[in-house]
Amino acid sequence: MTRLFVFLIAFLLIPVAPQAQVPDAPVADFTVRHVGGGRSDTIELRQLAAPSEEWFISSQELSDLLGVGRFWRTDVRKLVLRIDDRRVTFTVGARSVVGNDETIMLRQEVLYFEGEAWIPLEFLSDVLPRLSDRQASVDAQARTLSLGERRLNVLGLEVSRGGDQTELRIRLESALAFRVDDSRVRNLVIKIYGGALDPGQIRLNTAQGLVDAVRARQADGYAYVEVDLSQLASRYQSLTEDDGKTILLRMEQAPVTLIPEPQPRGTYMVQTLPPEQQGRDVAVRRVVIDAGHGGGDLGAEGLNDLREKDITLAVARQLEKILERRDNIEVILTRDGDESIGLIERTEMANRYKADLFISLHCNAWPNARARGVETYFLSPAKTEWDADVARKENAGVRAAEDLDFMLWDLVQNAWIQESATLAEEVQSRLSTDLGMNNRGVKQAGFRVLVGAFMPAILVELGFVTNREDAARLSSPAFHEAAAESMADAIVQFRARMDAIRERSR
Ligand SMILES: [Zn+2]
Incomplete structure (x- = not known):
């Protein structure tokens, strides 16, 4: 009901405007596969920015494809799509896409053609996954486009404490390579190669044992999990469990000494090697x-x-x-x-x-x-x-x-x-x-x-x-x-x- 209303307004706002002349702009039908959904559609795309071979999708096709509301403001030539809980704004003649407070640049600008805004297809493959939990991949050669939910493979976080130790476990869907950066004071950053996570799921706001807080963020191709450590944490080791499907960081508290040991400047953390790595000769000769x-x-x-x-x-x-x-x-x-x-x-x-x-x-x-x-x-x-x-x-x-x-x-x-x-x-x-x-x-x-x-x-x-x-x-x-x-x-x-x-x- 509300959606019908939204579309009605959108329809009323779409202006009758002079058409951009793009003689002989190549047109092609792309097959759209909805991953996990079974159904498939066909959409018509155009190459509007020759000599660039970028394909463009009309704002109407795009909003239909994603099943989202579309608003068009004639006066400022702005198109707004409401994708899940985000407002995503495009401006005709501009390369920037604004999604909530993030601005992402496209390689091609948004164009105006046959009375509506046309969006470069790179929006679907490159920008959509950053703004939502949706994912799209484009195969221009095969003229196919796949749409689906983004699959998370960094699944959860657990912190447990016992004695002088605090253990932090990151659960993965399958084994992923990772690297721990301990170059900052009382802070560990775990870079997970190929990791996809929801920052809302991987977080800890209240201190537990030697861990003060945990935050996560998603980058292109990597996931980062950042751990703030208590002042008492003196060393850590990184291990894996469950055939690599769990990343384990074990933090230890230093034995309390009567006279405080001088702290080296810069970093207070010392990585202790996991048992299987001890004695391993990695001298580079x-x-x-x-x-x-x-x-x-x-x-x-x-x-x-x-x-x-x-x-x-x-x-x-x-x-x-x-x-x-x-x-x-x-x-x-x-x-x-x-x-x-x-x-x-x-x-x-x-x-x-x-x-x-x-x-x-x-x-x-x-x-x-x-x-x-x-x-x-x-x-x-x-x-x-x-x-x-x-x-x-x-x-x-x-x-x-x-x-x-x-x-x-x-x-x-x-x-x-x-x-x-x-x-x-x-x-x-x-x-x-x-x-x-x-x-x-x-x-x-x-x-x-x-x-x-x-x-x-x-x-x-x-x-x-x-x-x-x-x-x-x-x-x-x-x-x-x-x-x-x-x-x-x-x-x-x-x-x-x-x-x-x-x-x-x-
Ligand atoms: Zn080669």
Whole structure:
């Protein structure tokens, strides 16, 4: 009844306005699948912003599709959709979308065509999940659009206390990689890779034991759980239970001493290693550097006749030089020439030489020339469409039978996931800061080349050979050297971090 009324008003407010002229704007029917709902619709989309290939959906189709109320204000050319409990405002001619108090920028602006506002389809895939519990994925090639509820995989939080200890458990739907950042005073931040949570569910407002409060937030591709600790907490350890489906942080209170111990400035927390990690030798003495592709396998091909196999080899050689001469780290290259080596052979080499780290170098390619920047992967089940796609491309060198397990959670590599994530964060932050490149973040994917490694292992995508800016860099020897130096700095930093942990656990 109310909805009918709303639509009636919306209808009355929609103006008769001059139409934008977009001659020959491509039109296509997209099939809409409602995930879990069974029914499917067809909607008509248009490419209104040529030469951009972005598809646009009319405001009416959009509100029908989402089953939400629509308001149009002619005077200011604003469209308001009421999505669940949120007011989402679009303005014709603007790229900004305002949802409650958050403003999100679209790549394309909202257009006015045939008497109504048309919204770029990226709103559904990129913005909707941030503003609501709904999720949409678009496959422009297959002309399909899937709509559904966002699936949460960070399910709950429990805090329990006993004696001098307080335990905090985060329940996950399935095992996810995570990393604990303890660099701030009396505060731990758990970054959960591929985590999706509802901040309203993962919170603690009243102090319990050594935990003062817990907050959570959702970022693109990660979930963060932030724990404020009581002044009494002196150390913690991070563990997993239930095959990785529970993250456990155990906080301990220091024994009370008569004379207060001097507190080191900066951080009061000391991480104690979980039992299975104690005595583990993570000294970084020997590193295997893997120049991706080679021989008949050219890897990605891009602008300026760039070939991935040449770039990876050039950077690998520079990295070898710096690590050996400057940092006294022994380096083994999986290839030192233009030769073809199987993916499995590469990690076998690292295992045979008992390397302490395995670093695989690659370059990205993407049909959209605007994609650019550097990203670093560590092994874990691929979580997003993008990650899975990159993994599929990089795994192309594997024969079909061996390819079957490339997405599986590998137990051997899993033992090193914390260290791999730490190394990946270090390398990614150095590369993006030192080289001034677009920071695409640390990601997880099931690369075959990392699966067999019995050591911390990462895969670095040094840039896009398909992007003009990145390609110019990737073809320059000065860039190869700068990238190598930056990665060497990260490895040295990682070595220092591991040394410090071993020192403390002694
Ligand atoms: Zn590659």
